[in-house]
Amino acid sequence: MGCRSTLILKALQGLATMPAMSKQHQTCLVCGERLEEPHVYGDRLYCETHLSQFSDDLAALWQTGLLILLSLAVLVGTIAIANAVAPNPSGPTRLLANALVIGLPSIGWLILITQRLDGEDGAAPSLVSALFVLGSLMAAAVVRPLTNEILALGGRLAATSPANRFVANVLILGMLHAFVLYGIVRYSVWRTTSFSLRVHGVLYASAAGLGYAATQVGLFALERGGLSMLSGGLTLLTRALPFATASLIVGYFLGINRFENQPFYYLPSGVALAGAVCGVLLYAGTELNNIRLNITTDGFSPWPGFVVNVLALTIAFGAVYGLLQRQNTITKARLRLRG
Ligand SMILES: [Zn+2]
Structure with missing residues (x-):
């Protein structure tokens, strides 16, 4: 017992002296190399390489993101044409289209x-794929069972007023999704050598967020035996976009806090913030379309929610890009001033 309390005391003393950055533990934040x-x-210790590197950009990340955003327009055009050609596809065809x-x-x-x-950008492609899978698993094995079965939110929200639905979307669903996305990145790659750039926050969080989003809406479609080609397809995209938007915001904050004390x-x-945005978009994406009345037929307009959510994702993408560029430019200027 005495031994245990001594250990606890030592651990507490260790915590208390951590910010002082004691001489014995001078290691690089990114690679862990011992530093003379x-x-x-930003009150963090770096080796020469990682100090000059962490404010580097990753052009491929923004180019790929932009390409995917633009491809949404092509995708929607394609399902609109497919819908005109075959307005009433069979169940398996619907599922394939979904x-x-x-x-x-x-x-x-x-x-x-x-x-x-x-490889030169410090990120590990295998970790990006692993986070995509992890996001997917968290959605399927933890969050959907919790929201749909344990809390049975679907039925409860359908039975309550729009104001209550708004509050529940923001305070329960949005916060839960944002916290899970944060946790996936924070407790996996955040402190590893593969998180060596500020923009890696957006990279890894996007991977987790897209895996999470794809599984959330994939199971949504599967539970309903496939949604219709056009409005069902738009519904799926609309429901996936809030997760992508939240992951961009979570990734931004994780990227900043990794390299500077905050x-x-x-x-x-x-x-x-990510949770609130996610909740508002989940609400807007469903409420504006009034889809809870009849989800598998085209008796409503699927467009308002889709347009609002695409615009929100585009704005978040632009804002996160702009803010990170600005932070990186400031850091590079400060480092140059130091010589
Ligand atoms: Zn280093």
């Missing part, structure tokens, strides 16, 4: 980005 003369940035709508943007992004990562409320605020 460490470089300090699978393409879900898989092309998400798995397409994964294939493109892992091809473009060349106040204790910084990451929680980022997760809360």
Whole structure:
């Protein structure tokens, strides 16, 4: 017992002295290399290589993201044509069309980005794929059973008022999704050598977010035996976009906080912002279309929710890109000033 309390005391003392960066533990934040003369940035210690590297950009990430955003327009055009040619497809055809709508943007992004990562940018393509799978597993094995079976939110939300639905979407669903996406990245790659650039936050969180989104809407379609070609396809995209948007925001905050000390409320605020945005978009995506009345027929307009959610994702993409570019430019300028 005495031994255990001594251990606890030592652990507490260790925690108390951590910010002081004691001489014995001067290692690079990214690679863990022991440093005789460490470089300090934002109260964090770096080796020479990683100090100059962490503010580098990853052009492939933004190019691939932009390509996927543009491809959504092509995808929607294609399902509109397919819908005109075959307005009443059979169940298996519907499921196949749904699978393409879900898989092309998400798995397409994964294939493109892992091809473009060349090793010089510090990111590990295998980790990007692993996070995609992890996001998918968390959605299927943890979050969907929790929201749909344990909490039975679908039925409860359908029976309550729009104002209550809004609050529940923001405070329960949005926060839960954002926290899970945050947790996947935070407790896997965040402290590893493969997270060596600020923009890696967006890279890894997007991978987790797209795996998560694809599985969430894939199971949604499967449970209903496949949704109709056009409005069903649009519904699936609309329901997937809030997760992608949340992952961009979570990735931004994780990327910033990895390389600089921030106040204790910084990451929680980022997760809360992502959760609020996710919740509002989940609400807008369903409520604007009024889809809960009849989900498998084209008796409603699937467009308003889709347009709002695509615009939101585009704005989030532009904002996260702009903010990260600005932060990286400032860091590079500060490092140059130091000589
Ligand atoms: Zn290093």
